[in-house]
Amino acid sequence: MVIIVESGADRQTVDNLVAKVSSLGFTPHPIYGVEKTVIAVVGEKTQEKIDILEMMPGVQQIIPILKPYKLVGREVRTEQSVIPLGEGLAIGGERFVVMAGPCAVESYDQLSEIARYVKSSGAQVLRGGIFKPRTSPHDFQGLREEGIPIAMAVKAEVGLPFITEVVDIRDIEVLHDVADVYQVGARNMQNFALLTELGKVDRPVMLKRGMSATVEDLLQAAEYVAVEGNANVILCERGIRTFEPSTRNTLDISAVVALKRFSHLPVVVDPSHASGHDWMVPALAKAAVAAGADGLLIETHHRPQEAKIDGHQSLTPAAFSRMMDELASFCEAAGRTL
Amino acid sequence: MVIIVESGADRQTVDNLVAKVSSLGFTPHPIYGVEKTVIAVVGEKTQEKIDILEMMPGVQQIIPILKPYKLVGREVRTEQSVIPLGEGLAIGGERFVVMAGPCAVESYDQLSEIARYVKSSGAQVLRGGIFKPRTSPHDFQGLREEGIPIAMAVKAEVGLPFITEVVDIRDIEVLHDVADVYQVGARNMQNFALLTELGKVDRPVMLKRGMSATVEDLLQAAEYVAVEGNANVILCERGIRTFEPSTRNTLDISAVVALKRFSHLPVVVDPSHASGHDWMVPALAKAAVAAGADGLLIETHHRPQEAKIDGHQSLTPAAFSRMMDELASFCEAAGRTL
């Protein structure tokens, strides 16, 4: 780290700082400039030691040099992670993975019909919410336990792995048979109790970026899962909160590029939640391919106007199929297969 | 609600919309303008019905008219809530309440020393983290279970009610004896499983606004607690995420004014986390009084440079005492007592 000393700090103050740095087990290297003094500090840091130094008289700012995550970063492991999702399917490699389905599982007939066209259009993973976190307690919270046998039956029929959200540590067990991938929603990205428990399961975890989480926050949240032993974490960019009202959230396409550079974990984009508009989804999906994402999470519904949640961002079967066709050309341009 | 019909929609489209509105049990009132048609809709709404309408052909936008929260809003209950915090102490009334203490409970000696000067300076509630949610899994997570007997002993000694954060539903029980008020942190504001469980306890809950939560989101999160039966919810503004780097977060002082107008719940401000700078805390604390807040949550430490967390935003005993003196004048100007 580098300590920037306040303008006008006298020599005694700097000497005290240097002594404190030494007493914490670091090697201090003070550099005396004309207007400013800085102290470069060599040695193994902890947040606690940084906090102590930050309170010392004369300290204007402390600048960390190392990234605050380790296991999920490229500094430790440069090689790209490829995470198996089921028989013959993996994400992070050459193959581009589309996960699609309804926002919420509503009935056997609904999920079954959607699963069939999702598969025939070329998607490789089925999505569907069983437990739904909703902003208002007065809204539909998902079929809950009743949804599990429905999803079990449908995924067996169509032969697609299934991804579903877990909102409560007590549901990890409950969802274990049905979930091939556990999804952590944006609102729970920093629910550290949940992340820690998911670090102990034998399933991949897809972690959605919180609406106000930085790229670094997301990687630190992924670190919570990895540190417990589960290295199979998939990152998901799903839009951040900004002042722009024409979309539900603002898709941060640059985050895809940044995540791929700073981390070896696969990155997925969710254009449905990011935009909140069905008419925007195909263009954003293509942009995700072009930016280097490893996959997509897409909402689709056979009858969007009857969807219980988020119908206005769900693609119709025809629109979904058209998008998949278009994606193929962009995957080819990107050197990927769909 | 009001449905705005797309420009250029033909009469048949509008008629279909009107029919759909009727079929959902509403009374439609179409108004045909020169350039635009709108349909005003009368009747009891649910989010599901709104979602269905949002997907109908010809719908440009649906504008809700009613607030999405009920129990916590002034539309249902106009009278200000006054929530008891312990013997002879309540928040939301004429008395201004200062909750102060260290970010984290570190030891008996630490908490005891801080509790004594906190009380003698005039604060009415002791704060201290036992379970700490941290952005990185490599950081100090609090004393956890070991912190409970320490806090029990100190609060008994000084006779102040104690507020502490709960980060896991499994800890609600564990903290029940020591917590006079349960605090829900910003990262868990939309951890709906936790909110639902806290709706069943016999303790007030202080709910901190998420870093990217709107005023309306916060009130809907409070509704999750209230709907389960626990009406004693205290709202806390602690800064939102913006582009401004000179503070850790941006204290949204207007939110205090908005929350007081839209809700009957008491509102507390946390200037320590909002700013991240000890030198900013007193000015923001005074602004909170002036804006109409009912209380403050303040970090203070007897030796900030040795604090295990967030030392740089903690007031020294001298600074805390000085701030309390200054606050008294502002409380008087605001017609409150400290």
Place this chain on the structure above:
Amino acid sequence: MVIIVESGADRQTVDNLVAKVSSLGFTPHPIYGVEKTVIAVVGEKTQEKIDILEMMPGVQQIIPILKPYKLVGREVRTEQSVIPLGEGLAIGGERFVVMAGPCAVESYDQLSEIARYVKSSGAQVLRGGIFKPRTSPHDFQGLREEGIPIAMAVKAEVGLPFITEVVDIRDIEVLHDVADVYQVGARNMQNFALLTELGKVDRPVMLKRGMSATVEDLLQAAEYVAVEGNANVILCERGIRTFEPSTRNTLDISAVVALKRFSHLPVVVDPSHASGHDWMVPALAKAAVAAGADGLLIETHHRPQEAKIDGHQSLTPAAFSRMMDELASFCEAAGRTL
């Protein structure tokens, strides 16, 4: 527009509102709901009349129905605008247009060398700042008048149209011979005096989105130019200010999709300023093609480490050439030619 009446407003208040609406020349349609009353208002609006109504007792909110821009919107003109940029070149049509060059014109040798490889790599427009707006008055402000003959000479040599920024109404005249397209920077997007003057010139204007401007604000700024008679406005998305620190700004890729839907004007993306990192530019450029943009604005420099401004976001000649090759495949996937 639709007027939402406050909860609890009595019949007299509503009647007064209805009378006021009539007196302003509108036709009011009050709809009395169980909990809320709304008044739909038919007739030609002006902002002044809206402001008057907004202050009437009982008004909770006024919701405009029509877009606040006309000339630049698809509601008035559905057909896509194709804007000529020079001999045989136009933007907004089937051809994808790359505008590239240094951030600032520094010398004849610099601009000449860059212009040659820019052209041979396939870009169709040369960019280069002559007058530079800088955040600090202590920074390099461009070559100013001295830069004009340099740019004149180089654009004649290579035969590319030239785009350059105008920061002062007094410079519109000065730059008239050299600028084939006038660029308005993000900081001047709402410099209405400048926009009004540019509405009177016989050159296309490229208008960059302000760092905190909404899509609607950008279209209203374009309207300032169009309303004076200059319909040749090109819109440019160049990143907005958010909390995310890993990029200089956050490229709002959805804005491209929204602008193409709401307006008939061509849309260009500037990934260099949006990201601030040379290593991010190619991925974002490809995403822009995929999202439906009509062109790109790219910074490149033959010796980025010697660039006087923004070298760290400039592509080297090799990186620029590689990006152009990759773009070709994505343009093909998008049904465009480069």
Place this chain on the structure above:
Amino acid sequence: MVIIVESGADRQTVDNLVAKVSSLGFTPHPIYGVEKTVIAVVGEKTQEKIDILEMMPGVQQIIPILKPYKLVGREVRTEQSVIPLGEGLAIGGERFVVMAGPCAVESYDQLSEIARYVKSSGAQVLRGGIFKPRTSPHDFQGLREEGIPIAMAVKAEVGLPFITEVVDIRDIEVLHDVADVYQVGARNMQNFALLTELGKVDRPVMLKRGMSATVEDLLQAAEYVAVEGNANVILCERGIRTFEPSTRNTLDISAVVALKRFSHLPVVVDPSHASGHDWMVPALAKAAVAAGADGLLIETHHRPQEAKIDGHQSLTPAAFSRMMDELASFCEAAGRTL
């Protein structure tokens, strides 16, 4: 400055960097850590030299140590600036200054009536827009030249200094007699041509913070005025753009505290534009006093429902008078006089 070297850079890369630093006239101090190397650089910096270094191979990041503004900062001048506004009146000292009036000058009768109650309620400066920058070209742009004799007459009658906005460099001259203080609006905060010209006039300039400008950006914009010779700059916080929709902008009350610490210039708060709601203005005005502001800019109108612009954020005469009474107590608590 401090240069952070990329992880994994070899010794040759570091040596090249050190040599480059020397060749630019700096003294390099490389510090070799276990995982990272940093180079502290001593010597006079310019942005150009920083840009050159930023592009060198092996550079991960360059961290500036000194503030990017000089004349307006406390590092150069610690003493608080007190700026004269007219006979016997100054801002920045012990006296708290309220500037109030209509958003726009509409007629002699309007301005005269408002000026009288503004003065009798205790405000010391009259405000009123003559040239108005509006988001849409279809909206009312102010009385323009016609407004000048009206304002001249009224300010002579009531004996208050007058502040008005300048939106075009050609109007500086035009407004010279009527404007005792020139106001630069948020949209023009980085209109550097305008700032430079205002640096040459013999009048104080009030500079409003741009909607997405950081505290540092605002101070750099003030530097543009100061560097030309006009040191009489007043800073104005008027709200920033965030995701929160319940207010027009988000008043950044912390910015007041930060600006007062980093700069010696007076700081004013505009709660009318920040909130957009008349009912919020008094609470925010009191918060501004408590936070340490030197003054307020307030919109008031004798008949808000007939105001041509922004009526919904204007205080009625009664509300204005009540607010002034309340402010007096808060000024007293803050050790100021009104």
